[in-house]
Amino acid sequence: MIVYYLLINFVTFAAFGIDKYKAIQRQWRIPEKTLIGMMVLGGGLGALAGMQVFRHKTRHMEFWAVAILCILVHVGVYLFVTMR
Numbered sequence: 001m002i003v004y005y006l007l008i009n010f011v012t013f014a015a016f017g018i019d020k021y022k023a024i025q026r027q028w029r030i031p032e033k034t035l036i037g038m039m040v041l042g043g044g045l046g047a048l049a050g051m052q053v054f055r056h057k058t059r060h061m062e063f064w065a066v067a068i069l070c071i072l073v074h075v076g077v078y079l080f081v082t083m084r
Helices: 002-024 032-053 061-083
Strands: none
Touching: 002 032, 032 061
C-alpha cells in the first residue's frame, strides 16, 4: 500500500510539472479532470507539492480543496485498513 501511495504521488507530482511546462510552451495540456482524478486516486500530496514547486494551479481554489480533501480521505482509509 505504501508503494502505491509513493508511486501515485510521484506520478501526480510529475504530471503537474509536465502540465506547467506544456502551458509555458503553449502545447496540448493535461486535462484538469485527469489531474483531479490523480488526486482522487491518492495523489493529493504529490499534487500539493507540484502546485508549490512548479507554481502551477495555485490560484485555483478547487485544486487546493480537492487535494486537501483527498489527503484526508486517504489518510483515513489508510489508518482504517492498517489499524484493523
